[in-house]
Amino acid sequence: GAVVSQHPSWVICKSGTSVKIECRSLDFQATTMFWYRQFPKQSLMLMATSNEGSKATYEQGVEKDKFLINHASLTLSTLTVTSAHPEDSSFYICSALGAGQGQKTQYFGPGTRLLVL
Amino acid sequence: RKEVEQDPGPFNVPEGATVAFNCTYSNSASQSFFWYRQDCRKEPKLLMSVYSSGNEDGRFTAQLNRASQYISLLIRDSKLSDSATYLCVVNEKDSSYKLIFGSGTRLLVRP
Numbered sequence: 487g488a489v490v491s492q493h494p495s496w497v498i499c500k501s502g503t504s505v506k507i508e509c510r511s512l513d514f515q516a517t518t519m520f521w522y523r524q525f526p527k528q529s530l531m532l533m534a535t536s537n538e539g540s541k542a543t544y545e546q547g548v549e550k551d552k553f554l555i556n557h558a559s560l561t562l563s564t565l566t567v568t569s570a571h572p573e574d575s576s577f578y579i580c581s582a583l584g585a586g587q588g589q590k591t592q593y594f595g596p597g598t599r600l601l602v603l
Numbered sequence: 604r605k606e607v608e609q610d611p612g613p614f615n616v617p618e619g620a621t622v623a624f625n626c627t628y629s630n631s632a633s634q635s636f637f638w639y640r641q642d643c644r645k646e647p648k649l650l651m652s653v654y655s656s657g658n659e660d661g662r663f664t665a666q667l668n669r670a671s672q673y674i675s676l677l678i679r680d681s682k683l684s685d686s687a688t689y690l691c692v693v694n695e696k697d698s699s700y701k702l703i704f705g706s707g708t709r710l711l712v713r714p
Contacts, residue, residue: 518700529607529690529706530647579646583700590700594646 488514488584492595499570500603506566507598509580515560516582520592521553524577536563570602606630607705609691615711620681624708626674626691635694636667638676640687641707647690650676681712 489512499505509519517538522530534555535543542555554566563582567574577599581592609626616622628636636653651658653665653674664677674691691705 520701527706529704531704532701535701577644591649592700592702594648597646599644 488582488591488593490580490582490593490595492578492580492598494598495596496599496601498601498603501571502569504566504568505570505600506564507578507580507600509563509565509582509595511561511582511584511593514582514584516563516584517560518583519557519563520581520583521555521563521565522579522581524579524597530579533565538563567600570600572602575600575602605706606703607691607693609705609708611706611708613709613711615713616681617713618681618683620712621677621679622681622710623678624676624689624691624710626676626705628672628674628691628693628703630693630695630703631669631672633672633693633695636665636674637692637694637702638663638665638674639690639692639704641690642687647692647704650689678710681710683712683714686710686712 491510493508519536521533523533524530532545533548536555536557538557544550557563577597579597580595583590607628638650639647640650641647651660653667657666662679666675688707688709690707693703
């Protein structure tokens with residue numbers, strides 16, 4: 487089946503540093519990937535839609551200069567949290583859009599847990 | 604008003620019980636509907652799609668009522684391994700593939 491990986495699975499960093507998270511579709515090509523964020527006991531919130539070869543589309547309230555997205559190939563999208571602060575601590579999950587059974591399906595990565603001290 | 608609303612629970616039921624979750628969505632233009640399951644500190648995993656005619660997958664039955672903008676999930680003969688958070692998910696327009704997640708209903712199945 488379709489497999490999506492994320493790296494790293496968890497990261498702890500100091501306030502002010504930048505953190506890059508990778509999302510890879512391992513056995514299929516994905517022109518579209520999505521980045522979500524989930525705070526404790528809350529739902530997944532879509533941050534942005536990542537399109538291969540073009541600029542990402544950000545949801546309202548998400549700062550594009552703070553959350554840099556690069557989708558340079560059909561199997562890799564990266565999210566960079568720039569100048570991270572404690573309030574950016576969250577569970578970041580990506581998904582890749584692939585062909586499911588008769589319809590396109592989002593396949594989720596295992597998530598990256600970020601803790602900013 | 605939230606786009607997708609669910610009772611957060613938790614629902615605490617004994618093994619073998621039947622339990623039902625409900626979900627309402629606000630956008631009448633929504634096209635596709637799903638139930639996902641999320642275990643603690645893990646990513647969500649697709650449980651089943653929800654079709655207009657209703658559909659069943661083993662012990663799980665999903666129903667959709669477009670007129671009332673209401674989706675349900677019924678779990679029969681609950682197992683300990685069913686303990687998780689169940690997320691109601693809506694795709695507004697097929698062309699965007701964007702998913703709107705409810706905040707989830709937590710299920711605890713006890714021995």
